[in-house]
Amino acid sequence: MGLTLTVLGCGGTYAGPGNACSGYLLRTAATTVLCDLGPGALANAQRHIDLVDVDAIVLTHEHADHWTDLPVTRNVYRYVLDRPPLPVFATAGTQALARPFCLGGDPFSWTTIRDESRVEVGDLAFTFSRTDHPVETLAVLVESGGASLVYSADTGPGWSPVAFGVRPDLAVIEATFDHEHSNPVHLTATQAGERAAAVGARALVLTHLLPGTDPAGQRAAAEAAYDGPVHIAEPGLTFAVGAP
Ligand SMILES: [Zn+2]
Numbered sequence: 001m002g003l004t005l006t007v008l009g010c011g012g013t014y015a016g017p018g019n020a021c022s023g024y025l026l027r028t029a030a031t032t033v034l035c036d037l038g039p040g041a042l043a044n045a046q047r048h049i050d051l052v053d054v055d056a057i058v059l060t061h062e063h064a065d066h067w068t069d070l071p072v073t074r075n076v077y078r079y080v081l082d083r084p085p086l087p088v089f090a091t092a093g094t095q096a097l098a099r100p101f102c103l104g105g106d107p108f109s110w111t112t113i114r115d116e117s118r119v120e121v122g123d124l125a126f127t128f129s130r131t132d133h134p135v136e137t138l139a140v141l142v143e144s145g146g147a148s149l150v151y152s153a154d155t156g157p158g159w160s161p162v163a164f165g166v167r168p169d170l171a172v173i174e175a176t177f178d179h180e181h182s183n184p185v186h187l188t189a190t191q192a193g194e195r196a197a198a199v200g201a202r203a204l205v206l207t208h209l210l211p212g213t214d215p216a217g218q219r220a221a222a223e224a225a226y227d228g229p230v231h232i233a234e235p236g237l238t239f240a241v242g243a244p
């Protein structure tokens, strides 16, 4: 099994009906990582994996829609599963908010990540890049066995996946808005498409759509800016990354 990404939740800012907030499952035959853990993502993860098999958790930033299932995830690893401390890679700001929930028995081993950090988990190599967002937010490059994907986390138009210097097989880019805002802390679908084109991504997944935004309209806007295949993230969808 090559590298796959499964969407656990992709609601932008909050989750609409039937969705969860941001959460992605990254897997190879040897390694299982949860990348972001917004409300609802933990429940959906169990549709695909046994939680005892998780090798690490990566949290891109401190906004509540990206990590607030962690306090209840703590309950699983503290009280239910018997395993060594689970590595959590998170920004300093995320840790400042999350670690107080883990007092009195912290089942996690924490590592601070920042711009240009590189970490390895099993056969996955992660590189992080600071995005254009009001708090320290890290986009993620994941590489494994020649396959690569970029996840934008949350960003405004001041960041591009070109920052990683890698042409990814899959670009998972946020497209919160369907029109430009005067306070651009997120991207439009057009801007997501432009970024996929700029980095030469082989395929694009639009994610973090604000509930109520028309997915077909977002897809069309991205397709106008990018020639490759455009997908809309939905909970439960799995994407094979790179060659099988
Ligand atoms: Zn968000």
Ligand SMILES: [Zn+2]
Binding pocket: 061, 063, 133, 154
């Ligand atoms: Zn955010």
